Amino acid sequence: MMSIAVIYGGTRQNGNTEILTKRTIKDLEVVSLHLKEYTIKPIEDMRHTEAGFQDVGDDYNFLMDQMMQNDILIFSTPIYWYSMSGTMKNFIDRWSQTLRDPKYKDFRDRMSKKKAYVIIAGGDSPHIKGLPLIQQFNYIFDFVGLPFEGYIIGEGNKPGDIYEDQKAFYAADQLHVTLTSLSSSS
Amino acid sequence: MMSIAVIYGGTRQNGNTEILTKRTIKDLEVVSLHLKEYTIKPIEDMRHTEAGFQDVGDDYNFLMDQMMQNDILIFSTPIYWYSMSGTMKNFIDRWSQTLRDPKYKDFRDRMSKKKAYVIIAGGDSPHIKGLPLIQQFNYIFDFVGLPFEGYIIGEGNKPGDIYEDQKAFYAADQLHVTLTSLSSSS
Amino acid sequence: MMSIAVIYGGTRQNGNTEILTKRTIKDLEVVSLHLKEYTIKPIEDMRHTEAGFQDVGDDYNFLMDQMMQNDILIFSTPIYWYSMSGTMKNFIDRWSQTLRDPKYKDFRDRMSKKKAYVIIAGGDSPHIKGLPLIQQFNYIFDFVGLPFEGYIIGEGNKPGDIYEDQKAFYAADQLHVTLTSLSSSS
């Protein structure tokens, strides 16, 4: 039985990406991490200092702990300026710290047993101009050994536009079937 | 005579990207904006609310004002996780606010008269895995009508590695010649 | 009422891409151009010679004429080595000739009134490694002013694998609805 965490990068309540994501997880039990509700400081690059990374007194470690307790990770972010939101980027930038954190010395190993999905939506030709972002997620997951199981691209600008994107909703429904099966098998 | 602003996204003092950038601007007079020294809140997506974007009491508007007073914009960011730093991303995310700011109703028009350069450096195959980031900068600049005049990709992981990247330094020197000419012509 | 041409780049009878494409066009009347059944010489770059491009005695002009008589163009190619087949590439390379052909001096104008779709399928992570090909189709269509209306990526290596790719088939069925509507409206 695989557990699910959704990492939300959006900054708007009920934005298009969130609607699409909620359609995907529907009735499933998930841990929802709305990053905007937490304080995540930008990384300070301490990789090459003697002291290394220090605890910086924000919510990052809590979020990382929550995420790591789950088997399926869904990264859900609106496409802001052709990339993930700055909020989500700050969260991922901090993974450099986790990679050097003795508490997480098995980070890559644990990641390799999880499954990652990406859900993004945007208004400016997301099926073309969102592709570099998909490539970046692929590199990111590759680096930590996290299997990239699939992605959904939605189209929508104004709130609710996403309801017009039937193809994205079908993909969401199909992913829901997959997730239901993964989360219920023993 | 064109004036120059450098927007630094790095979080390490004297990191590889900064070294490469300083080689590029050498003896030229520039406005240096080290984003990490300022408070830039993540965008709250208010595009579709009645009130629109509100002043959020941080340094964003100051930074934007500084940037806009210059003719040549150099975006200098280390490659963190195959993209710009979260700090720089938060800055650019906020451009959505400026696009709706009555004070900046000529934003695109003013941008179209400037010139943008990008300097990035990273340790994990930046000449391949940094390409999606270059494509994103291209989309970003396109969206605001800012001409993308060129980019430099440097390779380096540990501090100082960049000094080994002769090709990047040559490109920096050549860009220096261009900038010198642009900033001194009347 | 819009007419449809399918340009097939595959070299295998009934390959995965062709199966997916035939599902898309099902009962619709289309002009099918199987490029492998024709002789298409590689371009000789004569753009800058005095004589310009000459007739090279192959089937290219026939194929181009056929294609241009239709309103909806579906480019269907297996992903060979992360790109379109060499056969389709040779066909597209020759567009440089058409762009200079007095007979086609309204080429871009006519293209701008058509609609293009792309259908590709491959076995090695096509949803990631096929993305540069989608970006290239976008640049190609942009250059000639042809609106890029959508694409379908299928996954499959051995013949028939594609039948397992439900998401691709759903996309095919949905595109079929769109094509039916476009081809029947007056």
Next chain:
Amino acid sequence: MMSIAVIYGGTRQNGNTEILTKRTIKDLEVVSLHLKEYTIKPIEDMRHTEAGFQDVGDDYNFLMDQMMQNDILIFSTPIYWYSMSGTMKNFIDRWSQTLRDPKYKDFRDRMSKKKAYVIIAGGDSPHIKGLPLIQQFNYIFDFVGLPFEGYIIGEGNKPGDIYEDQKAFYAADQLHVTLTSLSSSS
């Protein structure tokens, strides 16, 4: 002592890409394979037929043999329609045949000991619109285990334009130093 083969995909005598490539190899002894001077049939996808790939009576095997006898492979192609020429694509498509050719059952192993470089040039924003092609070369080389050591992008449309691209010429000169060193060490 490493030997060098240059695989030329261009179709114009002394085109910009060829000029840039010749600057790179200058005084070095190389095997030059101008693909346009040979007959290379498009692949027929026989991977999944009983008989497998058959000899198709063209120059492909000769070219492959020539290439494989060398340690450094330089792929030199003008950017036609944002990708390699159809001529070069047909050559690479045929690698699928070599991968199943008993004569080449150590293909990947031998490739892994070579070094690949790519030289491309084009007229339409090659530093942006040529990037998908670079990504494809990366996937291609990855698939056969061939180390991708570097690439040069040149800008030029009309014959001789390339002489204006100082940055590309510098990169060529620098690669020349590397090649000289590789080809003379014992």
